[in-house]
Amino acid sequence: MEEDYIKLIFGLKLKQIRTEKNLSLFGLSKISGLSKSYLNEIENGKKYPKPDKIVTLSEKLNVPYDQMVSLKLDKNLAPIGELLRSKIFKEIPLELFGIKESNLIDIVANAPAKVNAFISTIIKIAQHYNFTRENFFLASVRSFQEANNNYFDDLESQVSKFIEAYQIDVNHRISSKDLEDILVEEYDYKIIHDELSKYKALVNLRSVYVPKTKTLLLTNEIDEGQRAFIYAKELAYNFLGIKERLFTFPWIKFDTFDQVLNNFYASYFAGALTIPKVMIVDHLKNIFEKDVFDRVSFLMAIKAFNASPESFYQRLTNILPEAFNIQDLFFLRFTHKVNSGRFHLKKELHLSHQHSPRANERNEHYCRRWVSLQVLNQISTNDNDHQFDIQISNYTNEGRKYLVLSSATKDPFSEDYYRSISVGLLINKQLQRKINFLSDSNIVKQEVGVTCERCTIENCEVRQAPPLVLEEDEKNLEIEMIVEELKTKFNT
Template sequence: MIEEEYVRLIFGLKLKQIRIEKNLSLFGLAKITGLSKSYLNEIEKGKKYPKRDKIILLADALEISYDQLVSLKLDKNLAPIGEILQSRILKEIPLDVFGIKESDLIDIIAEAPIKVNAFISTLFEIAKHYNLTRESFFLAALRSYQEANNNYFDDIETQVEKFAKAYSLDLNKRLSLVDLEEILTDEYGYIINNEELTQHKELNNLRSVFVPTSKTLLVSSETDDSQRMFIYAKEIAYNFLNITDRLYTFSWIKFESFDQVLNNFIASYFAGALLIPRKVLVKKLKSLFEKKTFTPQDFLLVMDEFTDSPETFYQRLTNVLPKDFNLKNLFFLRFNFKPERGDFQLTKELHITNLLEPHANELNEHYCRRWISLKTIKELAETNVNHVFDSQISSYNHTDNEYFVISSATKDPFRKGYYRSIALGIMINQHSLAKISFLQDETLKRMKVGVTCESCSILDCAERAAPPKNLERKARFSQTDNVVKDIMNKYK
């Protein structure tokens, strides 16, 4: 069944279409029906559905039957809109997050329904060819939301400060696991179980499960203190921010709506801001950025003051660097790697501004093996140490873009034989050079890189994992085109 709001929208669209076909303005229709122009406008926008006597009045004025006006059957011009409405795709798209009203989008579609429907259908076809799932769509929408806000959310930062004040937590000091656990158990009535998850081999990849009916938080005994701190901080966020539409597993297994994806992000952001307070971090980073040379020890000392989790720390950097240093040309990547499979899987990415390198690729191409994030994860797998850190300036061969990239690789504690790396890239430009003194250090390692092997023009690359088939195909097409042009000129 079509929802009531869609019935209103369809009626309004039909009324508008018939009015235009009759060469009537809203003013003109209002004059011959005695209905106000504002009332008719609200009907056409789908905000109101007229009563029976008003529909009869409109049908008579437009010289059509009552049944024709109220029927949900649409003619060929409006049929594409009906398909879109009944497909519920507009309910899947989180329009409100981007400040878009559904009625405004309907108005756009109504102006040229056949062309807009064809455009939307084209997007769907592209999505299918790029193997984009519903989950991929929601996560892409979330990334766009983060990027639109430079991944900084002042309202969440404020809530963290309110929470710390309410519970007398000193954000100038590293929080303790005991403090967060006491808040969960004493304030929010949680029961924490550390044994249940380990009894189910199917749940080895989960860090926690929350059972809302009994407020039982099942935490894997395999979690270290940093992971447990993050889990506790996320649970505190859900409670302090009164979030009820949420995910109950960490990592997530499935989600029912975009709201759950967004709320998971909000809780994670809150947790990161609580564990790594912004003001203290900014102070430490300013001291680091004033140094003339970059050493891994300096960076790792700053990270160790807050957390043992590189991912939590790198994620937090994507919040404060755009806000407090105006460094908005950033990217964040997370890769997973299993040596037996030999492929590197990009499992998380964020670009604070668009059109940066590297970018997501859904066609199973081979990411550039010269990236520092792939080098660290491979080195970790070969040396079997706990943490590999490295950095380099990456110069992209097909653009003039350069990035200072740092990367940390660690074992995946929940998947035996898997490794993961986190990378943060800062574009090198006049602004970043002014903010970060060590970027001018001539001794920093530099590397010419591509995006994927299939699209890379670096021919003498010892790390190449696949031939440049995309460039080769492009070259063949160019040669064919040139020959055709020559023939055209010969016989014109």
């Protein structure tokens, strides 16, 4: 057991015993002969008393010595003990969010009952929504991205250094062969292209890295862009000197938060390498300067890089806030199985917390008027490799409009599955200054909701469920109004 944990537990127990006996620190000091400042440091987990001092406290408080020094907590403090015994303080780099571990310990020590109630509440919510350690870590990374507007200048600088060190021509598409040569020649990688495809159970894995022999196993199912991205991630791990890492793509397990965070760093590096900042900024400037939306130029911009549409859209969330000061945006990835009638939001990022299209755990029906879902319906009924569309979505209930760009592609690893990637930009004065084509009459404008259960749009031709949540709210409001009337009526 760590010394800090032992000190804090003793302090929490002493404070609990003292308050249960209605003793102030001054009072405990008077009967024990120990100074008030010394007792305060003990209760705040700063000091652990010597055995003779514990004997004195035990006698004066009429509590058995063994109970005083036991690390077992009663039910009122048990959740705090679980939190402190867990690895959460150690696993999450709190400094990323400007938090010191000592600050959290002080909060726990100074208000244990209230902190315990808060922790118990969080645990109950997590259990109710099946919120796992994985969910918590991923949510932490997303919050870290949002806090930095998803742009990391130090990683961008490292990519620039890598490009200079290996003399990569960013004016041309970076091929997987270019990156493979660096992995083999510089980092002694062994790359095997046909091993994973031999195992049916590994159908969803694209790569496995074996660190002892520096062997990278790839599936035959990946395309050129996916192969380049995997190589770029491996280069990131090596060039950035990352040791605490994940070994499969996509990852199937992790041991620490650092592995999850470093996976994000490596992915960011890979996106910045395969889609260089200077090139994508030039493409976007050309598109934004025109008075009408140039669909051909946008699709050409996606194809200009050796990357998937998803990587391109992910890169937009890095570049738009930094290069164009467009920070009010969201990123969504949906999956859809043909003829299933269900759409699942698998990934989301909100650089401003006001955006409406969020995942929910209530099994509600996302608005079928979203372009994110429309492109999925379209591609599932045709033979296109890439379905693209653009839309201005008007959330009438909230008074907000978004310019939403969305692409759908077939999921190469799941039969009869498709996925869509969308970036939505809040239409405000800043966006109007940066993008000239917002008034393009050819862009479809659509009234949308969030889910059918919460939507006020009447006679919606694609509604999947009645507005049950709104109906319940209206019912409760009516009850409240009648109760107020009765209170007024019988108040005299």
